[in-house]
Amino acid sequence: MEERDGAGGEPVLEVRGLTKKFGDFVAVEDLSFAVRRGDVYGFLGPNGSGKSTTIRTVLGLVKPTSGEIRVFGRPVGGPKGREGMAGFVDAPGFYGYLSARDNLRLLAAADKRKKEPPIERVLETVELSERARDKVKTYSTGMKQRLAIAAALLREPEFLILDEPTNGLDPGGMRDVRALIRRLAGEGLTIFLSSHLLAEIEQLCNRVAVIGRGRLLAEGTLAEVVQGANGHLSYRLVVGDAREALRVLDRSSSGVEASVPAESMDGLEGAAGEEIRLSVGTEGIGPVVRELVNEGIEVRALVPVRPSLEDLFLELTEGGGG
Amino acid sequence: MIRWELYKLLRQRRTFLGLGATALVPIFFVAAIEITRRGPDAGEVPFAAQLLENGLVVPLITLGFATFVLLPLVVAFVAGDSIAGETSAGTLKTILGRSVGRTELFFSKAAAVAVYCLVAPAVLVGVGLVAGYLANGFEPLAGPGGAPIGVGRGIALVWSGAGLVALPLSGLAAFAIFLSAATQNSLGSGVGAVVLVLLLQLASNLGLTGSLDPYLLTNQFEAWLNLTRDPIDWEPIIRSAWVSLLWAAAFLAAAWAVFVRRDVLS
Numbered sequence: 001m002e003e004r005d006g007a008g009g010e011p012v013l014e015v016r017g018l019t020k021k022f023g024d025f026v027a028v029e030d031l032s033f034a035v036r037r038g039d040v041y042g043f044l045g046p047n048g049s050g051k052s053t054t055i056r057t058v059l060g061l062v063k064p065t066s067g068e069i070r071v072f073g074r075p076v077g078g079p080k081g082r083e084g085m086a087g088f089v090d091a092p093g094f095y096g097y098l099s100a101r102d103n104l105r106l107l108a109a110a111d112k113r114k115k116e117p118p119i120e121r122v123l124e125t126v127e128l129s130e131r132a133r134d135k136v137k138t139y140s141t142g143m144k145q146r147l148a149i150a151a152a153l154l155r156e157p158e159f160l161i162l163d164e165p166t167n168g169l170d171p172g173g174m175r176d177v178r179a180l181i182r183r184l185a186g187e188g189l190t191i192f193l194s195s196h197l198l199a200e201i202e203q204l205c206n207r208v209a210v211i212g213r214g215r216l217l218a219e220g221t222l223a224e225v226v227q228g229a230n231g232h233l234s235y236r237l238v239v240g241d242a243r244e245a246l247r248v249l250d251r252s253s254s255g256v257e258a259s260v261p262a263e264s265m266d267g268l269e270g271a272a273g274e275e276i277r278l279s280v281g282t283e284g285i286g287p288v289v290r291e292l293v294n295e296g297i298e299v300r301a302l303v304p305v306r307p308s309l310e311d312l313f314l315e316l317t318e319g320g321g322g
Numbered sequence: 323m324i325r326w327e328l329y330k331l332l333r334q335r336r337t338f339l340g341l342g343a344t345a346l347v348p349i350f351f352v353a354a355i356e357i358t359r360r361g362p363d364a365g366e367v368p369f370a371a372q373l374l375e376n377g378l379v380v381p382l383i384t385l386g387f388a389t390f391v392l393l394p395l396v397v398a399f400v401a402g403d404s405i406a407g408e409t410s411a412g413t414l415k416t417i418l419g420r421s422v423g424r425t426e427l428f429f430s431k432a433a434a435v436a437v438y439c440l441v442a443p444a445v446l447v448g449v450g451l452v453a454g455y456l457a458n459g460f461e462p463l464a465g466p467g468g469a470p471i472g473v474g475r476g477i478a479l480v481w482s483g484a485g486l487v488a489l490p491l492s493g494l495a496a497f498a499i500f501l502s503a504a505t506q507n508s509l510g511s512g513v514g515a516v517v518l519v520l521l522l523q524l525a526s527n528l529g530l531t532g533s534l535d536p537y538l539l540t541n542q543f544e545a546w547l548n549l550t551r552d553p554i555d556w557e558p559i560i561r562s563a564w565v566s567l568l569w570a571a572a573f574l575a576a577a578w579a580v581f582v583r584r585d586v587l588s
Binding site: 098 | 325335411
């Protein structure tokens with residue numbers, strides 16, 4: 001297998017040709033991707049795109065109609081297939097009439113490990129130690145989400161599956177959960193993070209799969225996916241005289257598209273001047289800059305603009321990119 | 323896992339609503355006869371003649387009464403919740419994401435429900451014994467054959483009766499568990515099991531069941547009365563036991579087959 005940037009260890013999760021139908025409804029169709037050791041793998045798709053169904057098949061809750069799923073090389077389905085893996089799907093489900101600690105003790109019993117379960121440690125990790133004696137039905141959404149992460153960590157997994165872990169959290173809660181995910185990734189866990197929040201995926205993940213209507217739309221490193229979507233690169237250029245620069249670029253044969261943005265976004269610090277948006281093809285930005293300088297245009301700043309995952313996502317899911 | 327399934331049962335309000343209702347029956351019964359000083363006419367109900375002077379009769383009469391509706395109802399609603407309740411609370415997906423297999427989880431649940439089938443009639447007769455004793459004290463029973471049954475044997479008879487009632491209750495519980503697994507609707511499963519009881523009782527009373535009558539689940543609830551004969555008539559007791567266990571096994575197997583295959587979607 002080829003070495004990719006970021007991680008690139010042996011495959012932890014392999015999904016091959018996964019299809020799941022519910023009657024006539026096709027929830028997931030011919031889905032294939034692989035998560036490698038060390039990845040924080042983003043699984044991005046709008047609500048109803050098949051993310052949860054995919055995760056349910058990985059966790060062995062739902063039987064695929066066809067296709068194959070392996071975790072650590074073992075087919076999923078029975079208890080053996082869940083070894084080394086832990087996670088949750090959809091809203092966390094806990095016994096509301098039991099305390100958080102009792103919930104974790106029960107789940108530890110269901111884990112059947114000989115080792116003493118690290119209940120107090122995982123409670124501390126998600127900062128629920130002080131409320132551990134309270135019944136879960138008194139918990140807020142954010143606390144339940146954190147308890148779900150604690151429940152997953154209780155298995156001391158090498159591979160962690162998190163389905164929209166920041167769903168329903170306030171901004172502070174989101175920040176805490178993301179910090180926790182970053183910390184866990186730093187400790188060497190391979191993480192599969194499903195989300196419809198682009199910012200979240202951008203902040204946390206090194207690789208990403210984008211799905212829509214049950215089909216894989218794009219897969220790869222963030223950079224690959226972003227570039228692969230539209231095939232050209234954008235730049236913000238600050239010049240002394242924008243009108244003059246546009247005239248030069250209009251005459252140019254370099255195939256560049258130039259425009260003056262309706263409003264300059266946030267102003268490039270230390271580079272006062274007038275801004276132009278450039279979109280260049282595969283030949284790159286070099287010839288354009290050379291031409292401008294040769295024509296006596298003062299180039300004060302040049303900043304590549306990465307198309308946001310948001311743009312990319314809309315392009316993939318709505319703009320015929322499926 | 324059985325321990326945890328029992329613990330969960332122990333912590334749910336539904337469990338105690340059922341047991342509380344069960345415990346209230348002998349208390350109301352004793353209160354009523356203390357106030358009215360009238361029991362049912364002798365001959366209609368076994369042991370009714372002694373009702374006003376012998377407390378040992380209280381658990382026997384209330385057990386006979388409770389097998390018609392109350393105990394099936396109480397057991398049906400706990401058993402009907404066993405799987406559907408976890409599906410709707412989203413806890414089934416949580417627990418099935420761990421290392422426990424579906425078969426083990428299923429039989430742990432079934433075992434916990436079976437314990438409940440034993441505890442419910444035990445609570446009934448336990449409270450009945452206490453309430454009866456406090457009201458009238460214990461005296462030897464006048465058995466149906468006329469030969470008196472000593473107080474010691476009478477108490478043993480009460481507990482054995484509760485134990486035998488647990489068998490058809492388990493059969494009914496298995497049906498409720500099957501509905502619970504198949505419909506994933508807790509309330510509907512409880513109601514469905516109660517409806518089965520009522521339909522079988524109706525069919526039997528109308529004489530629609532013909533030669534199948536001895537094998538109806540609902541006709542196994544009175545087998546324990548044969549314990550009061552002297553000597554004990556074991557034949558109907560043994561037949562009732564295996565008929566009840568057959569019902570339980572059949573519906574448990576069906577429920578298991580559904581449970582291990584079904585996609586967990588909530």
